Amino acid sequence: MSTRREEAFPKVEPPFAATGPWVLVQDRITNTTSRGGVIIPDEARDNRASEAVAKVCSIGPLAGRNMLGEQHEGWPWFRPGDHVLVPRYSSARYQTIAGVVFRALKSTEIFGLVTDLDEVLR
Numbered sequence: 001m002s003t004r005r006e007e008a009f010p011k012v013e014p015p016f017a018a019t020g021p022w023v024l025v026q027d028r029i030t031n032t033t034s035r036g037g038v039i040i041p042d043e044a045r046d047n048r049a050s051e052a053v054a055k056v057c058s059i060g061p062l063a064g065r066n067m068l069g070e071q072h073e074g075w076p077w078f079r080p081g082d083h084v085l086v087p088r089y090s091s092a093r094y095q096t097i098a099g100v101v102f103r104a105l106k107s108t109e110i111f112g113l114v115t116d117l118d119e120v121l122r
Contacts, residue, residue, distance in 0.1 A: 005118075008029055009026060010098070012098060017058045018058040019061075020062045021106055023056060023060065023106070023110060024057040024102060025054035025055060025057060025084065026102055027100075027102070028055075029100065052085055053085060053086075054083070056079065056081065056082045059078075059107070063107040078110065083113075083120070084113055084114060085110070085112035086105055090105060091103045091109070
């Protein structure tokens, strides 16, 4: 039986890596059925928070730097494997055949580090 973490973030190898100032993240997959097995229609699913949580896959070598190439104070704020809060609508998206969505974001678009993933996935 799979866990909530595995369902939300299936292990799929990203088809590319982040370059330059970009951070590659994997979007959370929303549940299509309830715990009891009832199918949840798209209109009833609460998608507001679903894509707000993502898993960091890779970080480009220029991420965390300003326009002059200077590193931001306190960088790195997150590492590959961490779960972060991201804007729902932003950046380029790539969806795999399996339906997993990857996005490239600037490091400054990531506005939080998830400290309790189990609580977020409840």
